[in-house]
Amino acid sequence: MTTTTINVSGMTCGHCEAAVKEELGALPEVTEVSVELNPGATSPVTITSTSELDDAAVRAAVDEAGYEVK
Amino acid sequence: MTTTTINVSGMTCGHCEAAVKEELGALPEVTEVSVELNPGATSPVTITSTSELDDAAVRAAVDEAGYEVK
Numbered sequence: 001m002t003t004t005t006i007n008v009s010g011m012t013c014g015h016c017e018a019a020v021k022e023e024l025g026a027l028p029e030v031t032e033v034s035v036e037l038n039p040g041a042t043s044p045v046t047i048t049s050t051s052e053l054d055d056a057a058v059r060a061a062v063d064e065a066g067y068e069v070k
Numbered sequence: 071m072t073t074t075t076i077n078v079s080g081m082t083c084g085h086c087e088a089a090v091k092e093e094l095g096a097l098p099e100v101t102e103v104s105v106e107l108n109p110g111a112t113s114p115v116t117i118t119s120t121s122e123l124d125d126a127a128v129r130a131a132v133d134e135a136g137y138e139v140k
Contacts, residue, residue: 012109014136015085039082 001031002049006058007042010067011035020045023065027057042070071101072119076128077112080137081105090115093135097127112140 008020014037021033024047032048045062047053059069078090087105094103094117102118115132117123129139 012082013086015089016083019085 002052004047004049004053004058006045006047006062007070008035008045008062008067009042009070011037011043012039013037016065016067017043019065020062020067023061024058027053027061029053072122074117074119074123074128076115076117076132077140078105078115078132078137079112079140081107081113082109083107086135086137087113089135090132090137093131094128097123097131099123 011017011020017035017037020035024030024033024045027049029049029051030047030053031050034046036044047058062069081087081090084107087107090105091103094100094115097119099119099121100117101120104116106114117128132139
């Protein structure tokens, strides 16, 4: 298992958290996503995956949810 | 047409706005819901309806969405 932590900006509530979890969770290697919500700042998002994640794919998934990797 | 304005607390983002709009819009008399989002404060929500709205039903719908009428 690989663990990747990214910082995501713009998340303010549980709906935001759910949207990010859903998009990242749709990546085939991803087995778990946990979010430490920090409204008004960047939120650390920890992603557990079966193999090393492609940085561009992670950024694209977060962007798809409507947020940005900082 | 009747217009009712309520103040809703706890809404922080467009997802919150969508959740409140969805629940209020499900009330049979409601034809339009507009939200002036104020993250960190109460947000005025203006509801247009074909007849006078039941206060308890409005509160229940907002509560169902996960927020509170102030």
